[in-house]
Amino acid sequence: MVGTLDRDTGRMVRKQRVSMRWWLGLAFAAIAALTAVSVAEVFSGRTDRALRAQGENLAVGQTSSAAHSVETALRAGATPAQLNALVERLPFAVWVFERKGPSLTGDVSRGARFENVPGARAVLAATLAHGRRVRSVSDGKAYLVGLPLPDHGGAVITYIQRPELQAQLGIVHDQIIRAVIFAIVIGAIVGLLVATLIAARLRRIGRGAAAIEAGAFDTPLRPRFPDEVGALAETIDQMRLRLRDSFDDLAAQRDRLRQLLEGLQEGVIALDRDLRIVFWNGGARSLFSDHPLEGGEPLPDPWHGFPLRPFAQKLFGVTSVLEARVADGDRVYALTGIPARPGTTDAILVFRDISEHERRERAEREFVTNAAHELGTPLTAIKASLEVLRAGAKDDDAERDRFLALIERQTQRLARLRRALLALARAQTHSEPLQLEPVPLRSLLERVLEDVGPGDTAIAVDADDDIAAFAQPELLEQIVFNLVENALRHAGATEIDLVAARLDSSLVSVEVRDNGHGIEPDERERLFDRFYRGQTESEGGFGLGLAIVREAVRALGGRVEIDSVPGGGTVASITLAAAEVRVA
Numbered sequence: 125m126v127g128t129l130d131r132d133t134g135r136m137v138r139k140q141r142v143s144m145r146w147w148l149g150l151a152f153a154a155i156a157a158l159t160a161v162s163v164a165e166v167f168s169g170r171t172d173r174a175l176r177a178q179g180e181n182l183a184v185g186q187t188s189s190a191a192h193s194v195e196t197a198l199r200a201g202a203t204p205a206q207l208n209a210l211v212e213r214l215p216f217a218v219w220v221f222e223r224k225g226p227s228l229t230g231d232v233s234r235g236a237r238f239e240n241v242p243g244a245r246a247v248l249a250a251t252l253a254h255g256r257r258v259r260s261v262s263d264g265k266a267y268l269v270g271l272p273l274p275d276h277g278g279a280v281i282t283y284i285q286r287p288e289l290q291a292q293l294g295i296v297h298d299q300i301i302r303a304v305i306f307a308i309v310i311g312a313i314v315g316l317l318v319a320t321l322i323a324a325r326l327r328r329i330g331r332g333a334a335a336i337e338a339g340a341f342d343t344p345l346r347p348r349f350p351d352e353v354g355a356l357a358e359t360i361d362q363m364r365l366r367l368r369d370s371f372d373d374l375a376a377q378r379d380r381l382r383q384l385l386e387g388l389q390e391g392v393i394a395l396d397r398d399l400r401i402v403f404w405n406g407g408a409r410s411l412f413s414d415h416p417l418e419g420g421e422p423l424p425d426p427w428h429g430f431p432l433r434p435f436a437q438k439l440f441g442v443t444s445v446l447e448a449r450v451a452d453g454d455r456v457y458a459l460t461g462i463p464a465r466p467g468t469t470d471a472i473l474v475f476r477d478i479s480e481h482e483r484r485e486r487a488e489r490e491f492v493t494n495a496a497h498e499l500g501t502p503l504t505a506i507k508a509s510l511e512v513l514r515a516g517a518k519d520d521d522a523e524r525d526r527f528l529a530l531i532e533r534q535t536q537r538l539a540r541l542r543r544a545l546l547a548l549a550r551a552q553t554h555s556e557p558l559q560l561e562p563v564p565l566r567s568l569l570e571r572v573l574e575d576v577g578p579g580d581t582a583i584a585v586d587a588d589d590d591i592a593a594f595a596q597p598e599l600l601e602q603i604v605f606n607l608v609e610n611a612l613r614h615a616g617a618t619e620i621d622l623v624a625a626r627l628d629s630s631l632v633s634v635e636v637r638d639n640g641h642g643i644e645p646d647e648r649e650r651l652f653d654r655f656y657r658g659q660t661e662s663e664g665g666f667g668l669g670l671a672i673v674r675e676a677v678r679a680l681g682g683r684v685e686i687d688s689v690p691g692g693g694t695v696a697s698i699t700l701a702a703a704e705v706r707v708a
Contacts, residue, residue: 156311160304180258183267183284190218191271191280198276204228217241217283222276223252233283241283243268251279325353333360341368391475397440399423399433402470411457411475427452430459439463439471456482501609502534509534533575558679562592562703563600565624565634572604572622581612587624593632593700595680600634600700603676603684607636607696610670615640615694626702636696643688 190211197210208229211218217233231238238244243259250257251270259268266285273279325348332345345361347354391408393401404417412424425433430450438446439461446461456479462472509527517523566587573583593600604622611617617638624634677684677698688694 150312151315153308153312153315156315157304157308160307160311176260180260180267183269183282184256184258186216186284187269187271187280187282190214190216190282191273194218194220194280195273195275198273216285219281220273220278221248221252221281222278228278236283238281241268244281244283248279248281251281322353325349325357329353329357329360332357332364336360336364336367339371341365341371391473393417393423393473393475394470395423395436395439395473396470397464399436408475411477432459435459435461436471436473439473455479499538502538505534506531530577533577558596558599560594560596560680563595563597564589565591565593565632568597568601569604569622569624569634572601572608575605576608576612579612581618581620583608583620583622585622587622591624591626591632592703593634594703595682595700599676599680603673603698604634604636606670606673607698611636611638611640611694611696615642617693627699628702630702631699632702634698634700637693639693642690642692642694643686644690 193210194207197207202210207220211220211229211233217236218229219231219233219238220228222228227238242261247257247259247268247270251272255272257268257270260266261268261283266283269282269284271280329345332343335341335343341364343364345357345364347357347361391411392403392405393408394403396402400420400422401417402419404419409417412426417424423433423436425431427450429452430448435446435448440463442463445463448459448461450457450459455477458476458478460474460476462474464471509531513524513527517527566585566589569585569587573585576583608620608622611620615638617640619639621635621637623637624632626632674684677700680700682698682700685697685699686694687697
């Protein structure tokens, strides 16, 4: 049995194999038989003709001797009785005829009746008319010979049976048959030996070719005899060397390509038409960490909002590159599908994590929005102060000094706000890490109180001098200011407490407490959403203050929480890493 690969089904098909030594041995035997039979036929025909000719010559010779004796006796005046006695002494049948008369020796001779011998009458007529005649009778077993008697004018007819001739022919035929059988056997044996030798050489070449097909190129094929089979072995061996060099080169290129693909940050997956994985790199393994990739396994479909397998299936029916954007939770991927090219069977999926890129673009947009929002308050205060000064307050020294001091504070606040926003933008885009340092919380809360300025709401600071947080000063100040401003603008509070306390050896908290109307439970979950404005939002707000607080606290590595009871006030709490400071 031998197996071949069906290209349509990809399965091994078993076929019955006939060994060369058998059919080649049979071919040699058939050739030997045909040759022997042909030679035997020719030899048998020639032998048969030679024996028949020999028998005919003997019959003619015996008949000539008998005719001479008869003619001598007739010349001496022998009577019919004497002729009968003469021919009876001969070992074969003899009849003596006159030219126009009956037989002188009777109709029966040696038990053979003349009229019963086939062709006897025709031989007699031909002999009397034309001379000597010889005829083979009973398929060469007997001869009719007619010789004329010149002096007497009659003829002598003999009927000579030659059984020894038939025996000789039988012996010759038997010998020929034996020779034919012997030739067939010898031909079959020689053919079997030759075929076995050739088959052994071809099997050795076949084993070498099978090893080459299996990818083993280190077994040489050495031609042992410089004939056509040896030339075939040498050609296949040269092909083996060339294939080995080609496969080594392909393996080196494959390894270089694999190293290149493994070094890519993008995930790469190669698929066959059944959407089974052929190749994957480290980037793909990290992207599909929850769905382990294995060679020959089906492509997973990990995203609920994007059908990956139908997308991959399209690659086997199109010629252009397909692209898609996939959002999976807080991760965003750019997906590129490269279709199977003519002559290839695999399509390629390329995954690129663009979450960082998307986040940076979003952070840049948010920075612009945050900057516009945060810069609005001090700019509005400066603008209002300038308008009051122009309206006549500049002529009053006390009012002028008060508004100039307000402009100075708002200008300083703008500078701090600029630094805070830049620090937040760098932290959000990861372009530059925040420069954290110990920040005394009491002095920071007092600066916030000074920035807020006098008003109808009573604001108090409660913090020890030795409590400090590990943070970026301007950014933390902006966080607290936003919380205070949110309480002033939206909570309707008449009292606000700014409290700093140490939670343990590693954490401190900053709380902004107010006695306002509180926050409804259904609004609490949306407080930190951008552009969300609660039911009590005053006119002019953009819903960005708390969103900025959340992003800033997250950039500092802290945690912000808001606890509120409707009608019972609100507590906004920030938890940060504690720092040690020296108190003068």
